[in-house]
Amino acid sequence: MGRVPRAVRSGTKAVLARLAGPARGSRPRVLMYHSVDRSGSLISVSPERFCQQLEWLRAWGWKTLTLSEAFGPSRSEWGRAVVLTFDDGFANVYTEVFPLLRRFGMTATVFLVTDFVGGQAGWHARDRDVVEGIVASLPATVGDRAAHLDRLVRMAREPMLSWSQIREMGEAGIEFGGHTASHPFLPDLPPARTEDEIRRSTAAIADALGAAPRFFAYPYGADTPAARACLRAVGCAAAFTAGPAKRVEGPLDSLAEPRVGIPGWQGKADFRFRLSRAFDRWQAAR
Numbered sequence: 001m002g003r004v005p006r007a008v009r010s011g012t013k014a015v016l017a018r019l020a021g022p023a024r025g026s027r028p029r030v031l032m033y034h035s036v037d038r039s040g041s042l043i044s045v046s047p048e049r050f051c052q053q054l055e056w057l058r059a060w061g062w063k064t065l066t067l068s069e070a071f072g073p074s075r076s077e078w079g080r081a082v083v084l085t086f087d088d089g090f091a092n093v094y095t096e097v098f099p100l101l102r103r104f105g106m107t108a109t110v111f112l113v114t115d116f117v118g119g120q121a122g123w124h125a126r127d128r129d130v131v132e133g134i135v136a137s138l139p140a141t142v143g144d145r146a147a148h149l150d151r152l153v154r155m156a157r158e159p160m161l162s163w164s165q166i167r168e169m170g171e172a173g174i175e176f177g178g179h180t181a182s183h184p185f186l187p188d189l190p191p192a193r194t195e196d197e198i199r200r201s202t203a204a205i206a207d208a209l210g211a212a213p214r215f216f217a218y219p220y221g222a223d224t225p226a227a228r229a230c231l232r233a234v235g236c237a238a239a240f241t242a243g244p245a246k247r248v249e250g251p252l253d254s255l256a257e258p259r260v261g262i263p264g265w266q267g268k269a270d271f272r273f274r275l276s277r278a279f280d281r282w283q284a285a286r
């Protein structure tokens with residue numbers, strides 16, 4: 001077989017890179033992760049797989065932005081950019097994710113459950129009925145549901161970030177957003193308790209980092225009118241569900257913004273698909 005001239009090879013790579021990338025003018029995709037660990041839980045991605053994903057992003061010319069860098073008033077050029085978000089604030093964001101982000105020159109936004117900072121992710125056991133509902137709603141392709149439920153409930157023992165780890169990452173450019181004080185299922189709460197959850201977590205982050213969080217993610221992805229009203233009152237710039245994207249253009253202005261979940265049980269091809277234009281078309285058609 002003859003050698004492929006270098007110009008042809010680099011031209012082919014450029015065409016493939018364009019096809020793999022976002023449509024022109026579309027805003028950065030907001031990817032949703034939770035925990036980077038080897039438990040195999042539904043909210044976990046292994047450190048090896050996460051590292052491969054960052055390697056792939058770098059190889060194909062993607063940059064990462066925080067939510068403020070992507071959507072704040074003095075936003076960066078979008079180009080080929082993604083926002084990596086991590087819900088809950090597991091300690092492995094410091095031990096596994098942060099070293100990789102530094103190695104790759106990348107960044108992220110982390111949503112904190114402020115009452116559990118320095119503790120363990122106890123709500124996974126406390127809200128067993130909600131967790132059971134989530135597992136029951138999954139497609140059959142995820143496999144053994146009882147095993148998934150067991151692994152998710154065991155996440156209750158996972159250690160969470162400490163305030164000193166949060167401050168250290170904040171000084172290195174990682175952004176922190178709100179995810180309530182105690183991770184309740186908001187549709188079950190009366191409005192006064194919803195307001196307390198949001199105001200208390202906002203104040204805790206402002207106390208620790210010197211500024212109130214600009215962004216928020218709803219626990220279990222479940223937003224409510226009371227939560228939206230309170231987030232508006234505390235000056236939240238945008239709030240995120242776990243839902244699929246219908247729109248890919250224009251500024252971020254809503255209190256129910258979608259994200260793209262990255263399932264830990266899927267491989268490289270699925271990750272690439274979730275960053276492609278084909279994924280946008282597939283989501284819009286659902």
Ligand SMILES: [Zn+2]
Pocket residue numbers: 087088179183218219220
């Ligand atoms: Zn959460």
